[in-house]
Amino acid sequence: MIKPALSEKWIKASIIGTIWAASEIVLGSFLHNLKVPFSGNVLTAIGLIILISISYRWREKGLFWRAGLICAMLKTLSPSAVIFGPMVAIFSESLLLELFVRLLGRTIPGYLLGSMMAMTWNLFQKIANYVIFYGAGIVDVYTDLLRMAQKQLHLKTDIVWLPIIILLIADILFGILAGLIGIRVGRKALKDTVTPLPGTERNSFTKVDKKPVDAFNYSVLWLLADFLLIIGSMLLLSYTRWMVWSPIITGIVIVWAFRYKRALRQLSKPKFWIFFVVITLITAFVFTKAQTGENVLVNGLLAGFQMNFRAVIIILGFAVLGTELYNPKVRNFFLGTSFKNLPLAIELSVESLPYFIARIPDFKTTVRNPVSVFSGFIFHAESRLAEVRSKSGFQQKLFIISGSKNEGKTWLAKNLVEVFRENEIPFGGFLSEKVREGSQVIGYDLVDILTGNREILLRESDETGMNMIGRFAIFPQGLKKGIQLLSHAQLLGKRLVIIDEVGRLELNDKGWSESISSLMKTSNIHLLFIVRDTFIDEVISKWNIAQPHIFKVSQTDHQECGRSIIDEMNS
Numbered sequence: 109m110i111k112p113a114l115s116e117k118w119i120k121a122s123i124i125g126t127i128w129a130a131s132e133i134v135l136g137s138f139l140h141n142l143k144v145p146f147s148g149n150v151l152t153a154i155g156l157i158i159l160i161s162i163s164y165r166w167r168e169k170g171l172f173w174r175a176g177l178i179c180a181m182l183k184t185l186s187p188s189a190v191i192f193g194p195m196v197a198i199f200s201e202s203l204l205l206e207l208f209v210r211l212l213g214r215t216i217p218g219y220l221l222g223s224m225m226a227m228t229w230n231l232f233q234k235i236a237n238y239v240i241f242y243g244a245g246i247v248d249v250y251t252d253l254l255r256m257a258q259k260q261l262h263l264k265t266d267i268v269w270l271p272i273i274i275l276l277i278a279d280i281l282f283g284i285l286a287g288l289i290g291i292r293v294g295r296k297a298l299k300d301t302v303t304p305l306p307g308t309e310r311n312s313f314t315k316v317d318k319k320p321v322d323a324f325n326y327s328v329l330w331l332l333a334d335f336l337l338i339i340g341s342m343l344l345l346s347y348t349r350w351m352v353w354s355p356i357i358t359g360i361v362i363v364w365a366f367r368y369k370r371a372l373r374q375l376s377k378p379k380f381w382i383f384f385v386v387i388t389l390i391t392a393f394v395f396t397k398a399q400t401g402e403n404v405l406v407n408g409l410l411a412g413f414q415m416n417f418r419a420v421i422i423i424l425g426f427a428v429l430g431t432e433l434y435n436p437k438v439r440n441f442f443l444g445t446s447f448k449n450l451p452l453a454i455e456l457s458v459e460s461l462p463y464f465i466a467r468i469p470d471f472k473t474t475v476r477n478p479v480s481v482f483s484g485f486i487f488h489a490e491s492r493l494a495e496v497r498s499k500s501g502f503q504q505k506l507f508i509i510s511g512s513k514n515e516g517k518t519w520l521a522k523n524l525v526e527v528f529r530e531n532e533i534p535f536g537g538f539l540s541e542k543v544r545e546g547s548q549v550i551g552y553d554l555v556d557i558l559t560g561n562r563e564i565l566l567r568e569s570d571e572t573g574m575n576m577i578g579r580f581a582i583f584p585q586g587l588k589k590g591i592q593l594l595s596h597a598q599l600l601g602k603r604l605v606i607i608d609e610v611g612r613l614e615l616n617d618k619g620w621s622e623s624i625s626s627l628m629k630t631s632n633i634h635l636l637f638i639v640r641d642t643f644i645d646e647v648i649s650k651w652n653i654a655q656p657h658i659f660k661v662s663q664t665d666h667q668e669c670g671r672s673i674i675d676e677m678n679s
Contacts, residue, residue, distance in 0.1 A: 116603075117168050119496055122453040123489050124162055124171060125178025128155045128198075129457070130464035132179070148230055149279065152201055153286035155179070156223050159205060160290025161482050162489055163214065164298050165601050167532045172209065174453075176202020181454050197233055201226035220287040227283030231275050293482040298558055326435035330367070334432060338425040345418055350410055357417050361424060368428045456496065464488065490600030494632045504628075506653050507636045507673055510644050511661030517638045518542075520661050520669070521608050524636075525557055527670030528604065533677075536599050537606035537636070538590055540565060554586045556593060557606060563589040577613060587619065594623035599633060603677060608638035615646050624651065634677050 131154045159172050179202075180195040205222035212218030239247065254271075337360055344353040509524075511517045518539055528535050536558060543551045551567035565586030566577065574581040592598060599605055605627065613619030627635060628651055639647050641660075648656055657676060659669050 117170065118174060118453045119456065120166050120168065120493060121171050121174030122178050122456045123492050123496075124158065124166075124175035125182065125453075126457040127464050127485055127489060128158050128175060128179040129182035131155070131158070132183070132194075132198075146282075148197075149227065149282050152197075152227055152230060153282060153289075155198065155201065156205065156226055156283070156286040157290040157293065157482050158485055159202065160219050160223065160287060161293035161297060162486050163209075164294030165486060165490070166534060167214070169210070169532065170206070172202045172206035173199070176200075176206075178453055178457050182457055193233070193237060197230065200229050200233070204229060216291060219291055220284055223287030223290070224280050224283035227286065228276060228279045231272070231279050235272075289482070293486070297483055297486050326432060326437070328432075328435065328437060331429065331432040331435065334364075334425065334428050338421060338429075341421045341425075342418070345414060345421075350414065354413075354417065357421060361420060364424055364428050368424075368431050464492075487597070487600065493601055502632050504632075505634045505657065505676055506655075507634070507657045507659065507676075508644065508647075509636070509638050509659050509661065509664075509669075510641045512641055515661050517640075517661055518608055520659075520664065520666055521606060521636075521638055523666035524670050524673070525606070527667060528674070531670075531674055533604060533674060534602045535604040535606060536593060536602045537604075537608075538593050539606070539608045540638075543567075551580060554590050556589075565590070582613075590620060591623055594620060594627065596626070599627075602633055604634045604636060604673075606636045606638075610637045610639050610647055611643050615643065615650060636673070 132151055159175060163171065176199045180198040183195050183198065204226040205219075208222030208225060209218045212221065341353075341357050341360060344356060509517050509520055511520075518541060521539055525535070525539075538557055539555045540552045541555050541562075542549050543553055552565045553562045554565040555562050563586045564583045566580035566582060568579055569576075569581035571581065576582065594605065594607070607620055607624065610620065610624065614621040614624060624635075627633065637647065644658070647653070657673070659672075
């Protein structure tokens with residue numbers, strides 16, 4: 109049962125962030141195990157496509173950074189000892205996308221520029237990581253190596269920045285591609301009914317083990333001590349000789365090893381020790397080539413060791429901080445802050461994670477049919493939202509716009525649509541607009557509220573064999589389109605559905621009658637009917653509407669009416 113304090117915006121962010129995290133867990137493991145080049149960029153692209161595509165249907169501001177925060181927090185479920193790097197990357201990428209979409213709007217430039225900047229973050233963070241791990245000396249090693257290569261190749265052009273520029277251009281192009289795919293999927297989701305990819309609609313759950321809360325003796329004092337030990341070690345490395353910092357840091361690592369066995373996983377990897385030796389030897393080599401004097405080789409080796417000791421402190425330090433941050437006291441601290449929704453959202457995410465992991469297709473399917481795969485993500489996101497709403501004490505509200513014939517009911521509904529759009533209320537449904545020939549009304553078109561697409565619904569006709577209402581013939585394609593727009597799949601994720609209009613056909617169990625009955629049984633979406641005043645009592649009686657909110661066209665301002673409906677939905 110979801111706690112009432114959890115707002116819908118955080119519920120949606122939780123769902124989006126969980127899908128992103130599920131893709132990181134399933135596809136990320138596959139890519140990393142196969143040592144696929146640029147696997148981090150591929151995972152970033154997947155996250156960006158998910159965020160951009162679903163924003164076409166869920167339009168609340170602030171969803172991107174919230175989803176990124178949720179996904180970053182779910183990275184703590186990873187068995188890896190090093191989680192801060194990926195957590196920072198995920199949250200930073202979502203912030204960059206949020207920033208540029210806020211600045212440029214939900215436009216192609218906004219999405220593409222945000223996607224480009226988010227993708228390039230991987231490169232900047234990797235460079236920053238090397239500087240943080242090994243100190244500013246790693247920059248000198250890099251530039252000296254490139255200048256030596258430039259000299260050996262007899263190049264006159266400075267090539268120091270060339271590798272970084274090449275990687276930056278590759279990231280920009282990759283970001284543009286991810287943005288374009290996200291836009292295409294989002295537009296497709298607006299126009300078409302989203303459906304799950306075959307094989308991903310199963311209800312089975314993949315077991316995901318939570319971290320045992322009581323398996324470790326958490327301590328806030330140890331958290332503070334670890335933080336001070338990291339800072340102190342950095343100061344020792346910077347301002348003391350190796351005879352001082354090497355035994356002290358070795359002692360700190362031994363203490364951490366006894367208390368935090370999980371933190372040793374990173375040091376047990378052969379890759380770490382290979383990199384340790386390589387960095388030391390390269391540094392010594394660069395020193396001997398770039399400097400002159402006595403003990404050049406010894407100084408080079410010491411510089412290499414210093415850089416590696418710094419890396420050990422950073423890697424283990426962040427791992428032990430991550431362990432202590434699992435402390436329930438630390439997590440409960442958020443409940444008293446402006447992030448009070450965060451623990452509840454994470455709780456929902458942990459509950460939802462098996463649901464989405466079970467629905468992630470294999471990597472081959474993702475590569476072959478990416479648009480359908482990401483459309484399927486949207487379907488499962490909206491299915492999960494409907495399920496959460498149904499468990500959260502949601503109470504369906506029914507609103508009626510009434511008036512006499514030709515009094516302007518549809519005109520008021522069109523203005524309400526703009527009010528809902530400005531307030532980013534997810535809605536669906538259709539309007540029934542008059543078609544004129546001169547001053548004569550010759551029929552009605554059914555208009556999809558979201559896309560503006562039209563379908564013939566009624567036309568004047570004297571042909572026999574057609575279903576009639578008054579002097580108008582009912583066109584089957586219009587009825588079919590309306591029923592489709594009122595289907596469960598089409599309204600996933602919506603808070604309000606508008607039906608223009610409900611009248612004689614529906615009272616005779618035709619038209620939208622069956623769809624309305626189905627929607628009345630669905631407890632996670634509000635309804636807005638356009639009804640001629642002569643039919644109001646019959647409509648209320650037919651569907652046993654207990655407390656309808658009725659707005660008369662002649663007595664209603666569309667801004668006030670829209671505000672009243674939104675307030676009532678939020679109450």
